[in-house]
Amino acid sequence: MENNIEYQAVNTALESKKAVVQATASVIPFLVKTFVLLGIGYFAYSRYTNRFVALKENSNYNPSNITNGQASSKADTIYTAMLGFGNGFEVVSANLAGLNYNAWIKLYNAFGHRSSSIPFSEKMNIVEWFADQFDDEELAQLRFILPNVF
Amino acid sequence: MTDLEKKQLMWGGGIVLFIGVVYLATKKTTDDGNGTTDPTGNDGTGGTGNNTIPFNANSVADNLYQLMDGYGTKEDEIIAELQHVSLANFPKVVLAFGKKPYYLFGGNDWFGTPQNLKYWLQEELGVTSSYYRTLKLKYPQYL
Numbered sequence: 269m270e271n272n273i274e275y276q277a278v279n280t281a282l283e284s285k286k287a288v289v290q291a292t293a294s295v296i297p298f299l300v301k302t303f304v305l306l307g308i309g310y311f312a313y314s315r316y317t318n319r320f321v322a323l324k325e326n327s328n329y330n331p332s333n334i335t336n337g338q339a340s341s342k343a344d345t346i347y348t349a350m351l352g353f354g355n356g357f358e359v360v361s362a363n364l365a366g367l368n369y370n371a372w373i374k375l376y377n378a379f380g381h382r383s384s385s386i387p388f389s390e391k392m393n394i395v396e397w398f399a400d401q402f403d404d405e406e407l408a409q410l411r412f413i414l415p416n417v418f
Numbered sequence: 419m420t421d422l423e424k425k426q427l428m429w430g431g432g433i434v435l436f437i438g439v440v441y442l443a444t445k446k447t448t449d450d451g452n453g454t455t456d457p458t459g460n461d462g463t464g465g466t467g468n469n470t471i472p473f474n475a476n477s478v479a480d481n482l483y484q485l486m487d488g489y490g491t492k493e494d495e496i497i498a499e500l501q502h503v504s505l506a507n508f509p510k511v512v513l514a515f516g517k518k519p520y521y522l523f524g525g526n527d528w529f530g531t532p533q534n535l536k537y538w539l540q541e542e543l544g545v546t547s548s549y550y551r552t553l554k555l556k557y558p559q560y561l
Contacts, residue, residue, distance in 0.1 A: 324449035330461040357548065365555035368461040405494055409552040412497050416457035 318390060320381040325370045332370035339374035346375075346394070347382055355401040357409075364414045372417050394418075459504040473507055479514035482535070487525045491542040493549045500553065508557045511535065536561055 325332065334342070342363045349356025367375065381391035384400070392400060395418045398407065411418070419427075481499050485492045503511055512535050519530025520538060533541075539561065543550040554561045 326449050328450055328454050329456040333461070358551065361548075361552060361555055366460050367458065369456045369458050371460075372458065406548075408494060408497055409548065412501055412552060413555050414458055414460070415501060416459075 318381075320391075320393065322377045322380075323373045325373045329369045332374050333366070333368050334371045334374060336374060336378070339371070339378040342375055343378040343380075343394070347379065347397075350397055350401045351385055355406070357402065357406050360398075361410060361413055364410060367414055369417065372414060459502075473502070473510075475507065475510035475514040478503060478511050479516075479535070482511070482515065482538075483518060483525070486538055486542045489523055493543060493547075496539075496543070497549065497552065500556075505557055505559075508560055512560060 332339075346356075346360050346363050349359035376394055379394040379397075381393055382397070383389065383391045384397075398410065398418060402410065478499060482496065485495050485499065500508075500511075515535040515538075517532035517534050518525055518538070519527055520533040520541060521528075521530035539550060539553065543553075550561070
């Protein structure tokens with residue numbers, strides 16, 4: 269008789285434990301889904317807030333003194349010069365010389381967002397690239413060549 | 419209103435709305451701030467980059483001489499002094515500088531030979547220095 273009661277007690281305990289485990293297991297898919305959704309949401313949000321926003325040309329000033337093709341190839345040249353070892357100051361300054369305001373806007377837009385040689389780092393626009401690559405004296409010289417825009 | 423008219427009205431309204439949205443989304447806008455002078459000063463009109471700053475060639479030439487005279491040249495200050503001097507205004511600085519006696523490392527009234535601004539900058543900055551190359555990029559006709 270006593271044995272039977274003990275058996276029943278153990279049985280009830282085991283069953284309630286099983287129920288708890290089942291309840292826990294049933295929550296897991298919900299948690300996984302929630303985190304996946306949150307992750308996708310965060311990824312989309314960061315992609316949106318870090319997107320490249322093109323600048324607009326100003327029609328009050330003289331039209332750009334370079335073409336879209338020139339802007340694109342200048343952007344590529346500047347990017348190649350800055351990427352990797354060294355900052356390619358001579359190439360960058362030679363390519364910035366003589367640009368007027370609207371030409372600078374064209375170059376900025378042609379450069380867009382470009383990734384650095386460090387993997388997984390954020391993509392940067394041309395101004396962020398300059399700040400990343402050049403020291404104060406070099407930046408002062410670049411600002412001397414192309415003043416009042418960066 | 420018949421059913422046909424309702425349908426036509428609905429489609430017509432929808433199409434007009436769609437065209438309006440596409441126009442607003444794709445129309446080109448410009449960034450028109452105040453002022454008509456190109457802020458870079460590189461537009462070939464002789465703008466200073468900031469037309470509210472009055473330009474005084476004598477003052478610039480005098481400051482340049484002070485920066486280059488004597489031992490040690492202040493390269494960054496020379497760049498800063500010429501920051502607001504446009505390509506169109508640079509010849510005025512060259513004229514205002516004129517010729518000053520240069521001897522070894524700076525000005526010397528006794529032993530120096532009169533030299534122009536280009537010679538002074540070449541001697542003080544060094545022709546191959548990045549500072550001189552930078553100046554030459556901005557004033558290619560004068561250096």
